[in-house]
Amino acid sequence: MAIHDNIFELEKYLPYQLVKLAKKVTDAGNAEFAAPFNVSLAEWRIIATIGQAGTISSRGLPDRTFMDKSKVSRALIKLETKKLIAREQNNEDNRSALLKFTPLGVELYNMLVRLALQWETDLLSVFSVEEKNTFISSLEKLENRIQTPTQE
DSSP states (O other): OOOOOOOOGGGOOOHHHHHHHHHHHHHHHHHIIIGGGGHHHHHHHHHHHHHHHEEEEGGHHHHHHOOHHHHHHHHHHHHHHTTTTEEEEEETTSEEEEEEHHHHHHHHHHHHHHHHHHHHHHHHEEEEEHHHHHHHHHHHHHHHHHHHHOOO
C-alpha cells in the first residue's frame, strides 16, 4: 500500500487537537476540584447532570454524560454507596429509576459547582473578553455544523 503524497500531520489535525485539548482540560479540572473530594470524572459528570436536571431518569444518563451504560452504572453505584444520590421508582418507565440528590449530594454539588466555575474562570483568563466570546462562538459553530451538515 502506498502512502499518499499529501503530508498528514496528526498534531495539526483539528479532531485530534480537540480531543487532546478536551482530555487535558477534563483531567486538569477533575484533578483540581473533583478528585480532592474523592469524586471520579464519571461521578462528576453524573453529579453535574443531576444537579442541572434536579431529578432525572437513569436511562438518559449515558447520552447526556457521553459515557457508556456500564460506566454510568458503576458510577451510580459508587454515588449511592457514598450516599450522594437516591433512586426512586419511575412510574412512567419501570425499566429505569429516577435519580435525585440526597442532602449530602446537594451539599457536595453546590461546593463542586462553585469550585468548577472558579476553575473555569481561571482557565479562560488567558483570553480577553473578546477572545473568550469568539472562542465560545467558534465552538458552537463547529458543533452546529456537525449536528446539521449543509447539503452540498
